[in-house]
Amino acid sequence: MMNKPNVAIMGATGAVGAELLELLEERNFPLNSLKLLASARSAGKKINFRGEDITVEELTHDCFEGVDIVLASAGGSLSKEYAPSAVKAGAVVVDNTSHYRMDPEVPLVVPEINPEDIKWNKGIIANPNCSTILMVLALWPLHKKFGVKRTVCSTYQAASGAGALAMQELEQETAAKLQGEDFENTVINQPYAFNLFPHNSPMKENGYVEEELKMMNETSKIFHEDSKVTATCVRVPIMRAHSESLNIEFDNAYTIEEAYEVLRSAPGVEVFENREENLWATPLDVSGKDPVYVGRLRRDVTLDNGLELWLVGDQVRKGAALNAVQIAELLLEG
Amino acid sequence: MMNKPNVAIMGATGAVGAELLELLEERNFPLNSLKLLASARSAGKKINFRGEDITVEELTHDCFEGVDIVLASAGGSLSKEYAPSAVKAGAVVVDNTSHYRMDPEVPLVVPEINPEDIKWNKGIIANPNCSTILMVLALWPLHKKFGVKRTVCSTYQAASGAGALAMQELEQETAAKLQGEDFENTVINQPYAFNLFPHNSPMKENGYVEEELKMMNETSKIFHEDSKVTATCVRVPIMRAHSESLNIEFDNAYTIEEAYEVLRSAPGVEVFENREENLWATPLDVSGKDPVYVGRLRRDVTLDNGLELWLVGDQVRKGAALNAVQIAELLLEG
Numbered sequence: 001m002m003n004k005p006n007v008a009i010m011g012a013t014g015a016v017g018a019e020l021l022e023l024l025e026e027r028n029f030p031l032n033s034l035k036l037l038a039s040a041r042s043a044g045k046k047i048n049f050r051g052e053d054i055t056v057e058e059l060t061h062d063c064f065e066g067v068d069i070v071l072a073s074a075g076g077s078l079s080k081e082y083a084p085s086a087v088k089a090g091a092v093v094v095d096n097t098s099h100y101r102m103d104p105e106v107p108l109v110v111p112e113i114n115p116e117d118i119k120w121n122k123g124i125i126a127n128p129n130c131s132t133i134l135m136v137l138a139l140w141p142l143h144k145k146f147g148v149k150r151t152v153c154s155t156y157q158a159a160s161g162a163g164a165l166a167m168q169e170l171e172q173e174t175a176a177k178l179q180g181e182d183f184e185n186t187v188i189n190q191p192y193a194f195n196l197f198p199h200n201s202p203m204k205e206n207g208y209v210e211e212e213l214k215m216m217n218e219t220s221k222i223f224h225e226d227s228k229v230t231a232t233c234v235r236v237p238i239m240r241a242h243s244e245s246l247n248i249e250f251d252n253a254y255t256i257e258e259a260y261e262v263l264r265s266a267p268g269v270e271v272f273e274n275r276e277e278n279l280w281a282t283p284l285d286v287s288g289k290d291p292v293y294v295g296r297l298r299r300d301v302t303l304d305n306g307l308e309l310w311l312v313g314d315q316v317r318k319g320a321a322l323n324a325v326q327i328a329e330l331l332l333e334g
Numbered sequence: 335m336m337n338k339p340n341v342a343i344m345g346a347t348g349a350v351g352a353e354l355l356e357l358l359e360e361r362n363f364p365l366n367s368l369k370l371l372a373s374a375r376s377a378g379k380k381i382n383f384r385g386e387d388i389t390v391e392e393l394t395h396d397c398f399e400g401v402d403i404v405l406a407s408a409g410g411s412l413s414k415e416y417a418p419s420a421v422k423a424g425a426v427v428v429d430n431t432s433h434y435r436m437d438p439e440v441p442l443v444v445p446e447i448n449p450e451d452i453k454w455n456k457g458i459i460a461n462p463n464c465s466t467i468l469m470v471l472a473l474w475p476l477h478k479k480f481g482v483k484r485t486v487c488s489t490y491q492a493a494s495g496a497g498a499l500a501m502q503e504l505e506q507e508t509a510a511k512l513q514g515e516d517f518e519n520t521v522i523n524q525p526y527a528f529n530l531f532p533h534n535s536p537m538k539e540n541g542y543v544e545e546e547l548k549m550m551n552e553t554s555k556i557f558h559e560d561s562k563v564t565a566t567c568v569r570v571p572i573m574r575a576h577s578e579s580l581n582i583e584f585d586n587a588y589t590i591e592e593a594y595e596v597l598r599s600a601p602g603v604e605v606f607e608n609r610e611e612n613l614w615a616t617p618l619d620v621s622g623k624d625p626v627y628v629g630r631l632r633r634d635v636t637l638d639n640g641l642e643l644w645l646v647g648d649q650v651r652k653g654a655a656l657n658a659v660q661i662a663e664l665l666l667e668g
Contacts, residue, residue: 150636154488154579156530156568175512178505194573195618196490198630198644203612207590207632207642216635228636232579232644234490236570239528245488245566247581256541278537284529296532298541301550302484302562308541310532310566 003332004032008067008091010082011074012036012047012056015164016096019321020071021049027325030332037063038074064089069328072096073320087123092331094125094324098210101126101218108221111326112267113140118330125327128222129214130319131155131233135244136219137292137318138311141266142259143223146305147251150228153215153244157199157233158283160240160315162188167239174237192237199233209233241283242315250305256297259307263294268318271295281312289314290322337666338366342401342425344416345408346370346381346390349498350430353655354405355383361659364666371397372408398423403662406430407654421457426665428459428658432544435460435552442555445660446601447474452664459661462556463548464653465489465567469578470556471626471652472645475600476593477557480639481585484562487549487578491533491567492617494574494649496522501573508571526571533567543567575617576649584639593631593641602652605629615646623648624656 007024011017017038024031036047036056043058057063059078064070064086072079072086076099083093083100100106107117108126110133118125128136131153139148159167165187174193176183183193190197201210208216212231219227236243263269272281273295281293292313300306313319341358345351351372358365370381370390377392391397393412398404398420406413406420410433417427417434434440441451442460444467452459462470465487473482493504499521508527510517517527524531535544542550546565553561570577597603606615607629615627626647634640647653 152486152581152636154566156490156570171512174508178509178512190613190616191618194571195616196570196572196577197616198614200612203609206635207630208635209612230581230634230636230640230642232488232581232630232642234577234579236490236530237528238530238571243530243568245568247486247564247566275537278534278543279524280532282524282529282531284525296541296566300564301540301542302486302564306564308564308566 004030005068005332006033006035006066007031007328008035008037008064008070010037010059010070010072010078013038013042013045014073015160015167015316016073016320019316020073020325021047023321023325025050029325029329035063035067061085064091067091069094069331071324071328073324083124092121092123092125094127094327096127096320096324098129098214100124101128101214102221108218109327110136110222110323111330112137114222114224115330118327118334127320127324127327128218129211130161130315131157131211131242131244132215132218133319133323134242134292134311134313135215135246136222137266137268138246138263138294138309139219139248140223141262141269142248142250145258145262146254148227148248149251150249151230152247153229153231155231155233156236156238156243158236158238158240158242158315159192161242162235170237170239194237196234196236199235238283239287240314240316241287241312242319243283244311246309246311247300248307248309249303250307253305254307256299259297268292269294280310283312286312287314288317290318292318338364339402339666340367340369340400341365341662342369342371342398342404344371344393344404344406344412347372347376347379348407349494349501349650350407350654353650354407354659355381357655357659359384363659363663369397369401395419398425401425403428403665405658405662407658417458426455426457426459428461428661430461430654430658432463432548434458435462435548436555442552443661444470444556444657445664446471448556448558449664452661452668461654461658461661462552463545464495464649465491465545465576465578466549466552467653467657468576468626468645468647469549469580470553471600471602472580472597472628472643473553473582474557475596475603476582479592479596480588482561483583483585485564486581487563487565489565489567490570490572490577492570492572492574492576492649493526495576496569504571504573528571530568530570533569572617573621574648574650575621575646576653577617578645580643580645581634582641582643583637584641587639588641590631590633597628602626603628614644617646620646621648622651624652626652
């Protein structure tokens, strides 16, 4: 991989696309050129990057000529259709959609956990689900130290996970509700203002929804072992950061102080708490921030080696765009 | 207890007080007289009940003369101070605050579960915490059938749990936020509009907050056995219904169909789900409704006898006022 690659962003006009642009700029990502790709509808639009306007181009099968890295965030069906063309053109695709994540030919990477998996890529590297990334950043260092036997997770997921339009709709619907006006939801399929609902991804035969199965299955793939995770995913009327309540059972004895120590020195993780005033990380605190924030560590009184933990991270950032950019940075080093 | 008692409501002007009035009216509760008690600040205010205006009286130690049943919902310190005076005057106090709940001299009652405990009251009967009531209504019938070994609960609690002023503040703060205006929180001690936070009740030495310990300890008292419950309580920007994600481990083997059957025939519980369209109970669906609604039953893939369950109930209604009125109804029967 060259030092200054030609990069393309697929889905440049979406919520994650915007964040990818911001991160490339902020992290001073070395670039020879940057191509912005979107649907025909958005083609021609201009987006400012490092002080220059870049014209959005239409995503086609021929548009990857000369591109070294594709950051793909335009939806699973478009990744399925276009990633092979990008690979054929010689690019490595960092795919932020769910399409290739469980493909045994495709590594699934969180740079703080399994950066070595990047090496066996065959042109596509998958970025895990947002809720998975946030959870495993805290789970992995604890697992290495104490052995995680089982994890029960309940999520509090923001509108951003459903895209920029869902965020807009939540704002508009809330404004309407406060005015006592009717509102017809078109992005989210049920009332969302001052409401919450079990995650609306498709439900499988076993009763879990896809979002939950992603957290459960992707964790095993990232950890290279059969991880026991069960999840309940819930969408809450929050703009862009996801929260998670984790109940973790360890194989081995531990102390709360040791668990704090492990998390304090874990890459990508920050302990965020103000115990004196009983204040802990909230979505508004961490929106726009890089790390996943943890706190409220306490011994589960119902188990010998149980830990309760609160976790909040920016879904658009480390949960999506940042992890993808970190993978791209590893590609440059590799 | 006479057939048509003289009833007094302590805290008649609060959120639960208003719901108590509505329920007495709606359930055609037999009354000889109704006294509305509140602080000096609210005394003199008129509240309509069954077509008549009742003047709110000031809560004093002498105001319970001739009262048979007091429905107390004015806060723990006022219950502590005034309940003994009410008992001395011959009344039975149904206390909706936390003050007497764990007192071994005071029964803690959910009428669907342990109505017999009313019989040994010495003048005070405690109404459990709202999150506890909602949880145990589903847990108890499952426990009787399959033996509940351990429960992990994460809550999604509405503003109503913090009172009518918190609900108003959430509305005002959300309106301000949508206008891009600054807002100073005075009821809730942190930003709440489009935000959520771990429950702000006082934190104990072991790291659990009081709200969580209530769910854990009260369950054991209501079930008359040592129940293993661990909870994480979270306040979400919802108006008045609480949701709970429950992960339950049974002693015995079960099938999902049997679990549904148990819950379908459980008093106070309704199965609410539309599996075809992937729609489940939400706070807006159940606000103002009596039952606790359950759904999304699925086998926890990480345990032999594990069950995942989604639960939503109106915090002000069954979580507080309705349970208290049901206790009063049992007193009339008894």
